[in-house]
Amino acid sequence: MVLQVIRFFNKVFTRRVSSHTRSIIFRQLFDDVSSTYTYLLGCPITRECLLIDPVVEHSKRDFKLTKDLRLQLKFAINTHMHADHITGTGYLKALSGCKSVISKASGAQADILIDESDIIQFGDHILKVFSTPGHTNGCCTYYLPEQEIAFTGDALLIRGCGRTDFQEGNPRTLYRSVHDKIFTLPKNTILYPAHDYHGMMCTSVDEEKRLNPRLTKSEDEFVEIMNNLNLGYPKQIDKALPANKVCGVFDIPKDEPLDEV
Amino acid sequence: MVLQVIRFFNKVFTRRVSSHTRSIIFRQLFDDVSSTYTYLLGCPITRECLLIDPVVEHSKRDFKLTKDLRLQLKFAINTHMHADHITGTGYLKALSGCKSVISKASGAQADILIDESDIIQFGDHILKVFSTPGHTNGCCTYYLPEQEIAFTGDALLIRGCGRTDFQEGNPRTLYRSVHDKIFTLPKNTILYPAHDYHGMMCTSVDEEKRLNPRLTKSEDEFVEIMNNLNLGYPKQIDKALPANKVCGVFDIPKDEPLDEV
Numbered sequence: 001m002v003l004q005v006i007r008f009f010n011k012v013f014t015r016r017v018s019s020h021t022r023s024i025i026f027r028q029l030f031d032d033v034s035s036t037y038t039y040l041l042g043c044p045i046t047r048e049c050l051l052i053d054p055v056v057e058h059s060k061r062d063f064k065l066t067k068d069l070r071l072q073l074k075f076a077i078n079t080h081m082h083a084d085h086i087t088g089t090g091y092l093k094a095l096s097g098c099k100s101v102i103s104k105a106s107g108a109q110a111d112i113l114i115d116e117s118d119i120i121q122f123g124d125h126i127l128k129v130f131s132t133p134g135h136t137n138g139c140c141t142y143y144l145p146e147q148e149i150a151f152t153g154d155a156l157l158i159r160g161c162g163r164t165d166f167q168e169g170n171p172r173t174l175y176r177s178v179h180d181k182i183f184t185l186p187k188n189t190i191l192y193p194a195h196d197y198h199g200m201m202c203t204s205v206d207e208e209k210r211l212n213p214r215l216t217k218s219e220d221e222f223v224e225i226m227n228n229l230n231l232g233y234p235k236q237i238d239k240a241l242p243a244n245k246v247c248g249v250f251d252i253p254k255d256e257p258l259d260e261v
Numbered sequence: 262m263v264l265q266v267i268r269f270f271n272k273v274f275t276r277r278v279s280s281h282t283r284s285i286i287f288r289q290l291f292d293d294v295s296s297t298y299t300y301l302l303g304c305p306i307t308r309e310c311l312l313i314d315p316v317v318e319h320s321k322r323d324f325k326l327t328k329d330l331r332l333q334l335k336f337a338i339n340t341h342m343h344a345d346h347i348t349g350t351g352y353l354k355a356l357s358g359c360k361s362v363i364s365k366a367s368g369a370q371a372d373i374l375i376d377e378s379d380i381i382q383f384g385d386h387i388l389k390v391f392s393t394p395g396h397t398n399g400c401c402t403y404y405l406p407e408q409e410i411a412f413t414g415d416a417l418l419i420r421g422c423g424r425t426d427f428q429e430g431n432p433r434t435l436y437r438s439v440h441d442k443i444f445t446l447p448k449n450t451i452l453y454p455a456h457d458y459h460g461m462m463c464t465s466v467d468e469e470k471r472l473n474p475r476l477t478k479s480e481d482e483f484v485e486i487m488n489n490l491n492l493g494y495p496k497q498i499d500k501a502l503p504a505n506k507v508c509g510v511f512d513i514p515k516d517e518p519l520d521e522v
Contacts, residue, residue: 022409029461030291031460200290201290201462202288
């Protein structure tokens with residue numbers, strides 16, 4: 001009897017683990033012009049999926065991938081109103097009929113406006129919304145609790161963080177968002193940022209709490225650092241912000257026929 | 262009693278699943294000059310790790326990451342003798358004292374020469390070696406059975422494959438390697454290639470069996486396609502091949518002091 005239980009246990013455990021490793025469909029994608037990461041999350045049972053931070057130039061690539069993986073795009077989501085590239089959410093709406101999503105605090109238009117503690121459901125899975133302002137007022141971190149992974153946008157980058165010197169940037173607010181929200185997630189949580197410029201793709205809560213050169217400092221020291229970065233004016237901001245303000249209702253470009261996808 | 266069993270079961274299952282998601286440390290890294298992916302695999306228990314296909318220019322970045330993650334680099338491994346970049350294995354040996362590894366059939370020097378069916382152990386984990394020639398004679402695919410993921414080098418790329426028009430390239434051999442070895446892995450196996458040029462980071466056996474524009478063709482059609490690609494001469498080949506032939510014994514560059522790491 002004991003042996004039978006163990007055998008049954010092992011059998012179920014083995015099957016569940018094997019199944020668990022693919023209990024979610026996950027892909028990271030890259031735009032090498034703005035060094036932006038886009039994320040695809042899909043439910044292998046219902047085939048519903050969502051994209052986080054798509055880039056307009058890659059809308060067809062990203063939509064094609066959803067089709068290749070036999071997924072149906074339910075949501076195209078932004079972590080915030082980006083200043084360095086035009087979001088693909090508007091184009092993806094036209095391609096797929098998905099709903100666009102962004103935080104209410106971003107000031108941008110979209111089909112669904114979200115806020116702290118909201119839940120985004122796709123198939124059998126959920127993303128929890130954490131409001132993590134500081135880079136912009138509307139920055140959100142999306143947390144996938146079952147896998148202990150989080151998408152931090154520009155709030156927390158790998159050994160870095162988003163700028164606080166334009167839009168509604170505020171270093172003190174950003175420091176509190178990272179320390180009070182992101183750093184309170186389980187320490188093994190894998191963090192996927194909106195950007196990286198050094199060929200790195202993810203980090204973890206544990207690493208950033210130990211090694212982030214800015215956010216391991218005191219709040220006052222962090223504010224001092226952020227207020228003295230003296231960075232150049234963002235190249236794409238004048239084009240990106242007006243477009244991203246209407247990201248959720250942006251029409252498909254006239255010269256980009258759907259049938260090319 | 263039944264309820265107790267279910268509770269116990271759930272408890273154990275939840276714990277094992279939670280533990281399973283971090284049963285291995287895994288990082289994908291990128292070199293944007295040669296579009297090469299490097300992979301870090303580590304054992305969270307013993308802290309031993311290995312790197313697959315490191316690029317010399319990123320040796321310090323990659324070694325620093327092993328230190329940041331509190332890992333000890335045991336092996337620096339190549340999937341094959343690359344023609345498009347200089348491997349970082351020699352430099353990493355000097356930085357870390359790790360052993361260099363490449364296939365015997367590659368013709369390159371290294372501390373450990375491997376062959377079909379060999380096992381590479383790091384901590385509580387193993388990589389199985391599959392010989393997958395065709396791009397070069399010494400191409401290997403490394404398979405991590407516990408996670409059902411494989412590192413295919415240049416044998417199979419995302420919706421593509423490595424060239425067969427230089428070194429010991431042979432399209433018929435490559436076709437057989439992919440169909441007889443890689444395509445016989447479980448269909449949900451996630452495949453990590455040595456390169457991608459479109460911002461994609463991985464694929465799966467299922468996808469490539471359905472969607473690879475070359476390898477879904479018949480063997481004869483594949484040979485015809487590969488023999489008529491008319492690609493340019495690889496830019497780095499004259500520099501990369503002589504260096505990579507001695508990758509495992511390559512000295513640390515004199516102008517790159519260790520203490521900068």
